[in-house]
Amino acid sequence: MILLSLASKQIWPHVLIVNHLKPDTLILLHSQDEKESKGPAQKLKRFFENSGMISKGSIVLEEISDSDFDAAEKTFNDIQTRRSLPLHECVVNITGGNKLMSTAAFRWA
Numbered sequence: 404m405i406l407l408s409l410a411s412k413q414i415w416p417h418v419l420i421v422n423h424l425k426p427d428t429l430i431l432l433h434s435q436d437e438k439e440s441k442g443p444a445q446k447l448k449r450f451f452e453n454s455g456m457i458s459k460g461s462i463v464l465e466e467i468s469d470s471d472f473d474a475a476e477k478t479f480n481d482i483q484t485r486r487s488l489p490l491h492e493c494v495v496n497i498t499g500g501n502k503l504m505s506t507a508a509f510r511w512a
Contacts, residue, residue, distance in 0.1 A: 405493045407432060407479070409467070409500030409508060410444035416498040417447055421456055424494065429462045430482065432500070432508075434469035440500070441466075467504060475507035 406426035408417055410433040421429060429451060433444035444464055451457045465482055468474040483490065495512040497505040 404428075405430065405488055406496060407482070407493060407508070408496035409433075409498070409504050410440050410447060411499035411501075412439055412443050413499065414443060414447055414450075417496070418450075418456075420496050420498070421451065426457065426494070427461060429457050430465055430486075431462065432465050432467040432478070432482075432504070434467060434500070434504070436469060440469065467500075469501055469504055472503055472507050475504050476511050479508065479511040 404424060404426045405428040406421065406424060407430045408420070410417070410431045431444040431447055434440040448462050448464060451462050452459050465478065467478045482488065483493070495508050497508045500508070
């Protein structure tokens with residue numbers, strides 16, 4: 404299973420879903436905002452790598468727009484194409500990010 408998860412300051416939803424789903428790959432999508440999204444995504448990556456919940460090398464960070472709906476939705480297509488992700492193995496966690504990012508993720512899914 405491949406979990407695409409929108410990162411934000413609230414980290415517990417990510418910890419809980421990873422613990423529950425036990426994905427093989429985690430893609431943390433974050434905006435450029437260091438405080439709200441990018442920094443928390445980097446902390447989550449370190450946490451998951453150090454905890455052993457997901458094997459090292461199976462967690463990646465990807466940037467996504469937090470203000471342009473079309474660009475945010477396109478990011479999901481780009482990631483899926485670039486990483487050759489089989490859609491039937493992808494799960495999207497929309498509990499993080501902002502409403503625009505979550506709505507774009509929901510529509511893409």
